[in-house]
Amino acid sequence: MDISQLTQYLIIGLADGALIALIALGYTLVYGVVELINFAHGEIFMMGAFFATTLITWIGVTRDSSAPAILVTALLGLVGAMAFSAILNFSIDRVAYRRLRNAPRLAPLIAAIGFSFILQNIGIYWHGSNAFSPPSIIPTKYVRYNILVEWFGLDTKIRVRPLDIAVLAVTIPLLIGLSWFVYRTRTGKAMRATAQDREAAALMGIDINRAIGVAFILGGSLAGAAGMVALYYNNSARFQMGFRYGLFAFTAAVLGGIGNLNGAVLGGFIIGIIWSLSDGYMKTFVSGWGAQWTPSVIFGVLVIMMIFKPTGLLGEHTSDKV
Amino acid sequence: MASRAVSLKPEPGAVTDREGQLASRDNLALGIGLLFLLAYPALDTLLGRTRLGAMEGIMVYVILAMGLNIVVGYAGLLDLGYAAFFAIGAYTMGFLTSPASYFVKQGWIPELFTSKWGFWPALAVSWVVAAIFGVLLGTPTLRLRGDYLAIVTLGFGEIVPNFFRNAAGVTGGISGINRVGVPYLPEIMGFRIHFSASTQRNWYYLMVFIGLLSLLMIRRLYNSRLGRTWAAMREDEIAAASMGVNLVKTKLWAFALGASFAGFAGSIYASAFTIVSPDQFEFSVSITILAMVILGGLGNVYGVIVGAILIGSFDRILAEELTKPLNSFGDAIGVGWLANHSVTSDRFLVFGLALVLMMLFRPAGLFPSARRKAEMQPEDEATLRHENIQLYDTLESDEPAAGSRV
Numbered sequence: 001m002d003i004s005q006l007t008q009y010l011i012i013g014l015a016d017g018a019l020i021a022l023i024a025l026g027y028t029l030v031y032g033v034v035e036l037i038n039f040a041h042g043e044i045f046m047m048g049a050f051f052a053t054t055l056i057t058w059i060g061v062t063r064d065s066s067a068p069a070i071l072v073t074a075l076l077g078l079v080g081a082m083a084f085s086a087i088l089n090f091s092i093d094r095v096a097y098r099r100l101r102n103a104p105r106l107a108p109l110i111a112a113i114g115f116s117f118i119l120q121n122i123g124i125y126w127h128g129s130n131a132f133s134p135p136s137i138i139p140t141k142y143v144r145y146n147i148l149v150e151w152f153g154l155d156t157k158i159r160v161r162p163l164d165i166a167v168l169a170v171t172i173p174l175l176i177g178l179s180w181f182v183y184r185t186r187t188g189k190a191m192r193a194t195a196q197d198r199e200a201a202a203l204m205g206i207d208i209n210r211a212i213g214v215a216f217i218l219g220g221s222l223a224g225a226a227g228m229v230a231l232y233y234n235n236s237a238r239f240q241m242g243f244r245y246g247l248f249a250f251t252a253a254v255l256g257g258i259g260n261l262n263g264a265v266l267g268g269f270i271i272g273i274i275w276s277l278s279d280g281y282m283k284t285f286v287s288g289w290g291a292q293w294t295p296s297v298i299f300g301v302l303v304i305m306m307i308f309k310p311t312g313l314l315g316e317h318t319s320d321k322v
Numbered sequence: 323m324a325s326r327a328v329s330l331k332p333e334p335g336a337v338t339d340r341e342g343q344l345a346s347r348d349n350l351a352l353g354i355g356l357l358f359l360l361a362y363p364a365l366d367t368l369l370g371r372t373r374l375g376a377m378e379g380i381m382v383y384v385i386l387a388m389g390l391n392i393v394v395g396y397a398g399l400l401d402l403g404y405a406a407f408f409a410i411g412a413y414t415m416g417f418l419t420s421p422a423s424y425f426v427k428q429g430w431i432p433e434l435f436t437s438k439w440g441f442w443p444a445l446a447v448s449w450v451v452a453a454i455f456g457v458l459l460g461t462p463t464l465r466l467r468g469d470y471l472a473i474v475t476l477g478f479g480e481i482v483p484n485f486f487r488n489a490a491g492v493t494g495g496i497s498g499i500n501r502v503g504v505p506y507l508p509e510i511m512g513f514r515i516h517f518s519a520s521t522q523r524n525w526y527y528l529m530v531f532i533g534l535l536s537l538l539m540i541r542r543l544y545n546s547r548l549g550r551t552w553a554a555m556r557e558d559e560i561a562a563a564s565m566g567v568n569l570v571k572t573k574l575w576a577f578a579l580g581a582s583f584a585g586f587a588g589s590i591y592a593s594a595f596t597i598v599s600p601d602q603f604e605f606s607v608s609i610t611i612l613a614m615v616i617l618g619g620l621g622n623v624y625g626v627i628v629g630a631i632l633i634g635s636f637d638r639i640l641a642e643e644l645t646k647p648l649n650s651f652g653d654a655i656g657v658g659w660l661a662n663h664s665v666t667s668d669r670f671l672v673f674g675l676a677l678v679l680m681m682l683f684r685p686a687g688l689f690p691s692a693r694r695k696a697e698m699q700p701e702d703e704a705t706l707r708h709e710n711i712q713l714y715d716t717l718e719s720d721e722p723a724a725g726s727r728v
Contacts, residue, residue, distance in 0.1 A: 037469050096678055106400050107681050109469055110616060113402075113609060114677030121671035129667070243605070247480070250473065289488070296484045299477040306474045307462045 017272020018171035022226035023249035026219030032259035039112035042246015043119035048081035048227025089220025123239030257315020380634035381529035387630035389583025395621035397576030398556030403479020409603035411588025419503025452585025460577030487600035498599030619687025
């Protein structure tokens with residue numbers, strides 16, 4: 001086995017995994033608080049990417065602009081996408097899911113599927129039905145730049161691009177920030193209380209709808225950030241991108257134990273690594289097989305996980321409510 | 323959360339369910355609908371429309387929606403991967419009857435299927451194969467709760483077409499299998515019914531016939547012992563289990579029978595279009611069918627048929643027909659994007675809106691079955707209070723008797 005090739009796949013897997021973890025957190029936050037699989041979450045992520053594209057195009061900075069201008073633009077794109085997705089996610093909850101709180105469990109799920117389709121169609125109106133590239137703001141020099149060679153002077157085939165580092169540099173502070181918010185602030189405490197027992201939390205004077213709304217805002221903003229990052233990491237976007245990423249992220253959330261924040265991050269990295277290894281090594285099993293089998297592999301993981309350990313790796317066992 | 327308690331007094335409407343005893347008004351509507359379906363080809367020629375091909379697609383949707391209604395409407399199991407069974411039915415027909423199929427080339431298929439008569443036995447085999455896959459995919463999901471089940475079925479719904487697309491050596495990959503067998507009927511008194519690309523009317527009648535056959539079977543199922551255990555399980559699994567309902571068997575039957583009708587639909591679809599390819603069975607197909615079932619009314623097979631016809635006609639006919647007037651309207655009022663807008667690209671929006679609006683305003687569908695209507699009612703404060711008052715009441719009815727309160 002080629003060690004440097006394996007390392008390369010692991011690096012790609014880490015970056016993919018960070019992205020998936022960001023999206024998976026949105027599923028897990030919402031599920032933890034309202035027990036709803038927010039099927040439209042992948043589309044919230046897609047909408048973040050679309051908004052970032054429009055915003056950056058509007059700002060008009062290109063790869064030839066000055067370094068500070070590019071950095072500020074990238075940051076604006078990130079914040080803009082986060083804000084947009086957060087507002088969108090919150091609004092959908094406000095308009096639809098909140099009215100269905102006391103309905104049978106499947107009603108909000110079906111509504112979420114409906115929103116997922118609506119948002120995809122809006123995506124088609126917005127940026128067409130074909131894949132497109134974002135406005136290029138990464139200076140040409142850095143697109144094929146290898147940090148290991150240029151900074152550390154290593155002679156290696158392994159490539160670490162500034163983009164790979166950027167993905168982690170965006171993701172990790174967000175993960176820490178989220179963790180701080182949920183475990184250290186008053187609102188976070190209210191969210192956790194709501195997740196544990198909604199009725200008891202309400203009796204203790206917690207504004208349930210506010211706590212749930214905050215979960216949707218947090219989940220949406222993480223999805224928006226993931227959208228902006230994925231946009232430049234893949235250098236392409238399409239109205240269907242949310243479906244694939246959304247399902248992968250949902251798998252990650254289930255793998256880690258849905259409702260568990262650390263689990264979502266762990267699951268995200270595991271799925272990211274499975275993804276890149278499957279892309280890389282599938283062809284060694286049967287010639288002609290390759291990345292096209294990756295979705296089957298990951299859905300296979302999802303199905304197996306659901307069947308044998310639906311509580312996930314870190315999830316606690318909760319008995320079904322009667 | 324406990325759903326409604328079992329009421330001992332017969333609720334009005336619950337027993338004389340739409341499907342149990344059709345009122346004469348319903349019979350009339352059914353007759354008119356049937357007459358319209360039978361007369362449609364003549365109307366089509368008369369009005370100078372050329373929509374028979376689209377009507378074939380709609381009839382396939384009707385069969386699919388009736389099948390999904392068994393799983394979602396009767397048994398209450400949300401299946402988001404129903405297109406997988408549609409694909410399995412279609413590919414079974416292709417594998418058995420097409421000279422281009424890998425299995426036929428290997429000489430593994432008996433001549434019964436590859437001869438000119440092949441369609442009929444292949445239709446039956448597709449029905450059975452789809453049912454078997456229903457059991458195979460159903461077995462591992464039995465322990466799962468409603469929303470988890472939905473996601474696992476979605477996973478299967480992705481894996482199956484993905485497999486057909488990627489296992490190119492056997493399935494023909496992205497281009498699929500062509501030259502799928504067509505039905506053959508013998509000459510009766512010098513008159514023979516042909517099935518080819520130019521005889522759309524015959525295809526249409528064949529589909530109406532199979533649709534009616536399916537309807538008949540499904541109605542019998544609904545009123546059978548199995549149908550009643552589905553209703554019991556859907557309303558309260560634990561209560562049903564303690565009354566002696568075998569949940570595993572009941573769920574597997576729902577999966578198998580639901581899938582089998584998708585097998586029907588898939589094999590006719592493959593035969594009518596003489597080609598099977600993986601992109602006919604994407605996730606959006608599963609959701610489109612789900613939208614039909616929900617729009618029409620979960621659990622009411624006639625409502626579901628209407629839902630399928632409504633969404634199917636929007637999908638296949640109306641979206642195209644609406645584009646022209648919309649464009650000329652856009653021209654007239656000078657709005658550029660309206661003038662060039664194609665309604666066919668709004669389909670996802672319409673299906674999505676249908677799902678959301680139905681859930682918000684009419685969760686039991688346009689034509690709800692009385693039973694389902696009662697179940698889908700949100701437990702609002704009034705009901706909760708009502709239930710609390712009667713907490714110790716064994717006899718719960720909609721009109722609380724004065725003396726029965728504790």
